[in-house]
Amino acid sequence: xxxxxxxxxxRKGAFVLESDGDRRDWALRGPYCEGWPVYHAIWDSGSGxxxxxxxxxxxxxxxxxxxxLGESWEMSSEGLSYGDDEGRKVSKVSTLATxxxxxxxxxEAPGIFESRDGGETFSLVSTLSGxxxxxxxxxxxxxxxxxLGISGFVTDGGDAERFFAVVQGVGAFETTDGGSxxxxxxxxxxRDWPAEHEEVGFCVHKLVRSPSDGQRMYQQNHVGxxxxxxxxxxxxxxxEGLPSDFGFAAAAHPHDRESFYVxxxxxxxxxxxxxxxxxVWRTSDAGSSWRPLRxxxxxxxxxxxxxxxGMAIDSYExxxxxxxxxxxxxxxxxxxxxxWTMIADYLPAISSVDVAxxx
Amino acid sequence: MxxxxxxxxxxxxxxxxxxxxxxxxxxxxxxxxxxxxxWPGLRDRLVAEGPAxxxxxxxxxxxxxxxxxxxxxxxxxxxxxxxxxxx
Numbered sequence: 200x201x202x203x204x205x206x207x208x209x210r211k212g213a214f215v216l217e218s219d220g221d222r223r224d225w226a227l228r229g230p231y232c233e234g235w236p237v238y239h240a241i242w243d244s245g246s247g248x249x250x251x252x253x254x255x256x257x258x259x260x261x262x263x264x265x266x267x268l269g270e271s272w273e274m275s276s277e278g279l280s281y282g283d284d285e286g287r288k289v290s291k292v293s294t295l296a297t298x299x300x301x302x303x304x305x306x307e308a309p310g311i312f313e314s315r316d317g318g319e320t321f322s323l324v325s326t327l328s329g330x331x332x333x334x335x336x337x338x339x340x341x342x343x344x345x346x347l348g349i350s351g352f353v354t355d356g357g358d359a360e361r362f363f364a365v366v367q368g369v370g371a372f373e374t375t376d377g378g379s380x381x382x383x384x385x386x387x388x389x390r391d392w393p394a395e396h397e398e399v400g401f402c403v404h405k406l407v408r409s410p411s412d413g414q415r416m417y418q419q420n421h422v423g424x425x426x427x428x429x430x431x432x433x434x435x436x437x438x439e440g441l442p443s444d445f446g447f448a449a450a451a452h453p454h455d456r457e458s459f460y461v462x463x464x465x466x467x468x469x470x471x472x473x474x475x476x477x478x479v480w481r482t483s484d485a486g487s488s489w490r491p492l493r494x495x496x497x498x499x500x501x502x503x504x505x506x507x508x509g510m511a512i513d514s515y516e517x518x519x520x521x522x523x524x525x526x527x528x529x530x531x532x533x534x535x536x537x538x539w540t541m542i543a544d545y546l547p548a549i550s551s552v553d554v555a556x557x558x
Numbered sequence: 559m560x561x562x563x564x565x566x567x568x569x570x571x572x573x574x575x576x577x578x579x580x581x582x583x584x585x586x587x588x589x590x591x592x593x594x595x596x597w598p599g600l601r602d603r604l605v606a607e608g609p610a611x612x613x614x615x616x617x618x619x620x621x622x623x624x625x626x627x628x629x630x631x632x633x634x635x636x637x638x639x640x641x642x643x644x645x
Contacts, residue, residue, distance in 0.1 A: 233570055257567055257614050257640040258603040274571060276602045288607045 201558060203513065204268060205521050206249055207529060207543070208237035208551035213251045215269040216542055220556075222519045222533040225542040231272055232263045238347075239508050242555035243297045249555070250302060250318055252292035260292040262304060264318040268557065278321040279304065279312055287326075287337055293367075294508065296352035299359025305349025308337045309366050311378055324378035327366065331383075331396035336369065343368040343402070350507060353406050355413065363406060363431065370401040371418070373431060384431035389423045405449040405507045406431075410514065412456035415485070419449040419461055419507075426459075426486050437486025442473050448510035452535070453518050457485045460492075460512070460520060460536060462505045470504050477501040479510075479520065479536050495539035496530060503528070508551035515556065523549030560619075560630045562589060565640040568604075572597040581636075586617050587626040589636060604638065614641045 201220035207213065212230030235253035242249055251263040253274075261276040281287040287308045294305040302314040303324075310326040327333055335341050336348075345367065353363040360377040363384065370385040383398035394400030402421030408430075409415040416427040422445070423438040438444045445466035452458035460481050464470045472478060477496035480489045497503075504525040513519045520532045527546035532539045559580040569575045575597050583589030587609065594601040606612045611626055616639040619628045630636060 233567075255567075255603075257565070257612065258571070259606060259612055261602075275599060277599065280602075280607055283607055283609055285607070 201556060202268075203519070204242070204555040204557060205511070205529065205531070205542070206240040206242060206251075206269075206551075206553045206555065207523055207546065207549055208240040208251060208508070209523075209527070209547035209549050210236050211547035213237045213240045213249075213253075213263070213269070214543070214546060215249075216529060216531075218542075220515065222513075222515075222531060223540075225531070227543050228269065230547075231265070231269055232274070235261075235263075237263075237550060238292065239294045239551045241295045241297070241551075241553045243302070244555070245297060245300065246317060247557075248317065250295050252295050252304065254291040260289050260306065262292060262295070262302070262314070262318050262321070268555075273318075275319055276321070277319065278323075279306070281308075281310070281323070291346065291348065293347040293349060294351050296354045296362070298352075298354040298362050301359055303352055303354070303362070305347075305352060305364065307342075307346050307348025307367075309333075309348040309369075311349055311364055313378075325374075325381070327364070327372060327381050330366075330369075330372065330381060331399050332369070336366065341368075351403075351406055353408050353416070355408075356410075357413075365403045365406055368402050370399045371403045371406055371431060385434070386432065387427075387434035388418075388420060388425055389436055391422050404447045407449050407451040407459075409451045409456040409459075410453045415451075415456045417449060417451060417459045417486075419446045421445065424461060424486060437482070440489035441480055442478075445470070446505075447507040448505045448522060450510050450512040450520065453512060453514035454516075455483070458483045458535075459486070460510065462510060462522060464504065469502070471502040472504075475500050475502050477503050477530070479522065479532075479539075481536055492532075492536040492539070494537060495532075506550055508553075509549060511552045511554045513554045513556055519554070521552050521554055523552040525549060559632060560589060560634040560636050562593075563635070563637045565638055567640045568600070568638070571603060572600055575600070583630055585626065585630060586619065586624060586628040586636065589630060590626075615639070616641045
């Protein structure tokens with residue numbers, strides 16, 4: 200029988216919620232990773248490994264890994280350093296992705312490391328040096344709150360050498376040679392502030408690609424929802440119809456290139472769902488129109504925040520959606536977002552949610 | 559040999575690592591490097607790039623706060639403290 204695992208990264212360790220293919224009844228286990236703050240926990244279907252990017256206030260950054268669905272864990276940071284002579288420091292491991300057999304690690308100060316041995320050792324791939332303004336990226340005064348550095352990846356299932364990396368507060372960049380060279384992919388994005396460079400200086404919160412059409416990408420930006428039909432080479436805004444142009448989390452439907460989910464938030468300091476009504480919004484026509492999905496979600500006094508890695512979608516025939524909040528709730532929908540149930544509560548603040556389907 | 563005391567946040571990360579043990583070394587860094595030989599990865603949990611002690615790791619030798627170059631005598635007591643931080 201199929202097993203469905205929701206991997207939850209929190210401020211106090213990683214947790215696992217487990218169900219079957221029906222995704223109706225869930226069991227919680229954890230915390231794992233010794234309670235370290237986990238910024239991003241992911242499932243690697245190729246190796247059957249859970250990876251968790253964690254950064255302890257006391258003991259620094261490391262990547263935790265579990266090859267038995269979370270029952271036991273190991274941790275390593277060997278090579279996950281800029282070295283003693285560079286002056287740069289790895290203050291945090293922010294995000295993870297797999298590209299073929301490589302594990303990609305995004306860190307702050309902005310840089311990308313990789314592991315080619317399943318998370319035992321790491322080596323530096325790139326700091327994206329040479330990109331316009333990159334010499335100032337290390338300056339904490341120039342960094343957005345959160346200090347994530349590399350805040351996300353989008354990898355290409357067929358080509359491990361080709362992937363996107365997001366530099367927090369700077370923009371998205373694409374490599375086609377495994378990380379040796381990079382091209383900004385921010386044309387057409389809205390920017391409500393002055394910037395020195397035409398190609399960089401954008402605030403990409405979450406970048407996703409349609410699994411059914413690699414040309415089709417979506418992004419939740421600091422200012423607006425955007426869509427690309429040419430694999431990130433150009434973007435246009437699709438915010439109209441949403442209650443806010445701000446948000447973090449986003450997910451692309453696994454089977455329908457026109458369908459995409461976002462969780463708009465108030466754009467001010469609050470960064471919580473508008474009017475205290477928990478709502479996921481869906482477009483089924485590539486952003487021409489949007490529909491609120493609320494059935495089963497709290498509609499009164501629900502001042503919930505969801506971070507950029509906080510929503511995931513599985514790839515069952517009828518996909519399930521999951522999101523975790525900064526107040527410790529996990530909500531799940533087994534029917535593409537039409538109906539929702541809270542499957543966990545009272546967890547520590549949630550940074551990330553990913554989903555694994557295991558035979 | 560110096561008498562080294564480790565924080566409770568560290569010992570669960572390494573199989574068999576005790577809270578208290580005798581470690582050879584003339585400086586704090588030497589003692590940490592000696593621990594690294596037996597428990598690979600331990601140095602990185604206490605020492606950041608530089609090398610420098612991680613910001614919230616404090617080390618005391620005979621009740622005096624020191625840095626990585628702090629001197630150890632054969633009868634010294636070295637306390638590694640995970641300082642109060644976070645929440």
